Amino acid sequence: MSEHIVAGVDIGSTTAKAVVLKNGQLLLGKIESTGSNPARAGQEVLESAITDSGYDKSRLEYTVVTGYGRVSASFADKTVTEITCHGRGAHFVSPDIKTVIDIGGQDSKVISVDASGRVVDFVINDKCASGTGRFLESAAQLVLHVPLEDLGKLSAGATSVCKISSMCTVFAQTEIISLLAAGESKENIIAGLHASIAGRVGTMANRLGVKPVVMMTGGVAKNTGVKYALEKELGTSIIVPDDIDPQLIGALGAALIAEDMLKAKTGT
Amino acid sequence: MNNGNNSILLAGLPERIERDSARITLARNARSKVVGYFCPHVPEELIMAADMIPVRLAQGGDIDAVTAGEDYLKADSCPYARSCLGFRKTENPIYTGVDAVCVAYTCDSMRKNQEYWADYLGIPSFPLGITQTHDRLRSKTQSLEYYKNELNLLAGRLGTLSGQPVTNSKLKRAIELTNRIRDKLWRLFEYPADKQTPIEWRDVFRIAQAGFTMDRQEYLDELTLLDDRLGKIDKQSLTPDSRPRLMICGSIIAQGDDKVLDIVGAAGGNIVADSVCTGSMFSRKRVTLFGLAGSPMDALAERYLYNIPCPFMTDLPKRLSRIVKIARDYNIDGIIYYSLKYCDTWRAEFKAVRDIAQKQLSIPTLLIEAEYSPADIGTIKTKVEAFIEMMEGR
Ligand SMILES: Nc1ncnc2c1ncn2[C@@H]1O[C@H](COP(=O)(O)OP(=O)(O)OP(=O)(O)O)[C@@H](O)[C@H]1O
Ligand SMILES: [Mg+2]
Numbered sequence: 001m002s003e004h005i006v007a008g009v010d011i012g013s014t015t016a017k018a019v020v021l022k023n024g025q026l027l028l029g030k031i032e033s034t035g036s037n038p039a040r041a042g043q044e045v046l047e048s049a050i051t052d053s054g055y056d057k058s059r060l061e062y063t064v065v066t067g068y069g070r071v072s073a074s075f076a077d078k079t080v081t082e083i084t085c086h087g088r089g090a091h092f093v094s095p096d097i098k099t100v101i102d103i104g105g106q107d108s109k110v111i112s113v114d115a116s117g118r119v120v121d122f123v124i125n126d127k128c129a130s131g132t133g134r135f136l137e138s139a140a141q142l143v144l145h146v147p148l149e150d151l152g153k154l155s156a157g158a159t160s161v162c163k164i165s166s167m168c169t170v171f172a173q174t175e176i177i178s179l180l181a182a183g184e185s186k187e188n189i190i191a192g193l194h195a196s197i198a199g200r201v202g203t204m205a206n207r208l209g210v211k212p213v214v215m216m217t218g219g220v221a222k223n224t225g226v227k228y229a230l231e232k233e234l235g236t237s238i239i240v241p242d243d244i245d246p247q248l249i250g251a252l253g254a255a256l257i258a259e260d261m262l263k264a265k266t267g268t
Numbered sequence: 269m270n271n272g273n274n275s276i277l278l279a280g281l282p283e284r285i286e287r288d289s290a291r292i293t294l295a296r297n298a299r300s301k302v303v304g305y306f307c308p309h310v311p312e313e314l315i316m317a318a319d320m321i322p323v324r325l326a327q328g329g330d331i332d333a334v335t336a337g338e339d340y341l342k343a344d345s346c347p348y349a350r351s352c353l354g355f356r357k358t359e360n361p362i363y364t365g366v367d368a369v370c371v372a373y374t375c376d377s378m379r380k381n382q383e384y385w386a387d388y389l390g391i392p393s394f395p396l397g398i399t400q401t402h403d404r405l406r407s408k409t410q411s412l413e414y415y416k417n418e419l420n421l422l423a424g425r426l427g428t429l430s431g432q433p434v435t436n437s438k439l440k441r442a443i444e445l446t447n448r449i450r451d452k453l454w455r456l457f458e459y460p461a462d463k464q465t466p467i468e469w470r471d472v473f474r475i476a477q478a479g480f481t482m483d484r485q486e487y488l489d490e491l492t493l494l495d496d497r498l499g500k501i502d503k504q505s506l507t508p509d510s511r512p513r514l515m516i517c518g519s520i521i522a523q524g525d526d527k528v529l530d531i532v533g534a535a536g537g538n539i540v541a542d543s544v545c546t547g548s549m550f551s552r553k554r555v556t557l558f559g560l561a562g563s564p565m566d567a568l569a570e571r572y573l574y575n576i577p578c579p580f581m582t583d584l585p586k587r588l589s590r591i592v593k594i595a596r597d598y599n600i601d602g603i604i605y606y607s608l609k610y611c612d613t614w615r616a617e618f619k620a621v622r623d624i625a626q627k628q629l630s631i632p633t634l635l636i637e638a639e640y641s642p643a644d645i646g647t648i649k650t651k652v653e654a655f656i657e658m659m660e661g662r
Binding site: 071081107118119121 | 632646647649650651653654657658661
């Protein structure tokens, strides 16, 4: 097959991601915030990713869109769920993985994949934002006044782990305020938040059965505190992709499927 | 995917259902009483034998009715149970058309439903107690005696309401007619076991639901007509359906609660069998009279106590073996387990179903917890689509 460009777009509740492949090889990935118009955010991040990789958008031959915004993305050649895409992307990065834990802004998902990267089972949390990135964002920004990026580093300095019992985002904020008022350190509180997320996701993962090797994907995988808490909760080590931003794994999976689809279409 | 046949066969069906809800109101005007029931533990034969019209009040999927029902039941109780009261307030023609209701005590919310219909809606509301057995063999006599006594009480109340006592011969005639409906309906539900089927489960399911409010004889005539037409189709000439074969089981799928079924269909899934109380179970088992002298009440009790697939009444091993059998008979690739949100009865059973499907059938089970509001459509879509992608990827 001659030189060809395909893309995967993952329009999540919080961020829109695009990954561009050239001849099946990773060219570029990009992340923007989703905002109030998911379809447009997806289109924009896709176009800017292609432009950034030095190509004209007319060169794009196949686009697979995933994430909750997939339903309104008219520019998609095909839509696929995040479950399949995260499984596929994670397997590509590290072919020996069996379990993928994707924690995004609104959902957390645990996916079991087989030796060839196919999904064999999965669970998705329901609706409520507890145990997800949004929960951490609101705590960091609204109550603790620390940058999101620092959560992991800060929690590493905790001397003890606070118990945060509220699972609801709003109630947890109230709880944090009273912990601060009682003189608890931010570090201990953040470690407590991470432990509470790990508890939530851990229960879900155990329902499915956690087989090593375990990989974390999604934006929250960049929070080393959550990774650490989840390792403790599950009693197993977790890998986080380092060659590629873990937040891009869903879009990467979508791009890999786009490559498959294009090959099937052109019969190569 | 499918052949155009069924659309022709089914043309006009929804219109007929609508006409029928109007007929109930008309019947009421004509002084023929209409008696509603919610749960299939209530034998409709008893209502027929008292010369009244039975209708199953199994509508759902309507958020206004759910909200209206919150005047009586708490907001985190099952949306179907809330609707059972709410539809009367939103003036649904079927719910306002009934002269009395029979309510089986199948869960806490339905027990209160029975009392609220009487005390707040001012409608004669007849209870039906059902025993829960834990050892079917050893407690059989007592539970059956108790249930039979409840049926006799109900028959007495129905007879008083209509002024036409329930007699053995009328009961036998009602059983006869209902059995004939069951036989026809069951034939329809058997079709989708074959990959080459002239009718899909979804359409049979709609027909089963249409039967809830149709005149019994007319319903039988419709079924007979359809059965004849389907029988003439050469199955070998049909394109085999290659979509993943799914079974749906769990909470009541009420008439109008199409959300999950629509999502499954749009995602390319093919439901071919069910274990829900509004589906094939009604037709699965006839009422069997034992000999000419056999008591019809005994026969009703035996049929209705032991053959309703509700986890509230049925021992887990029996529930599971039934699900396994259906899955095998219909060559199922995956189970969709539908749990109406806050329906503890069904949600509690899920783990056992999931485990047995995994162990004995090596097939996956997807849990869908849903309300009647459209708010959860996005999440359900993702779950269902991922489940089907997973099966197609195999
Ligand atoms: N540098 C970072 N450090 C820590 N956390 C981060 C960082 N960047 C993003 N996050 C977290 O990642 C979350 C967003 O993740 P992601 O982009 O995977 O979500 P999404 O795909 O939009 O959501 P969903 O999959 O739930 O629809 C944020 O809510 C935030 O908590
Ligand atoms: Mg995501």
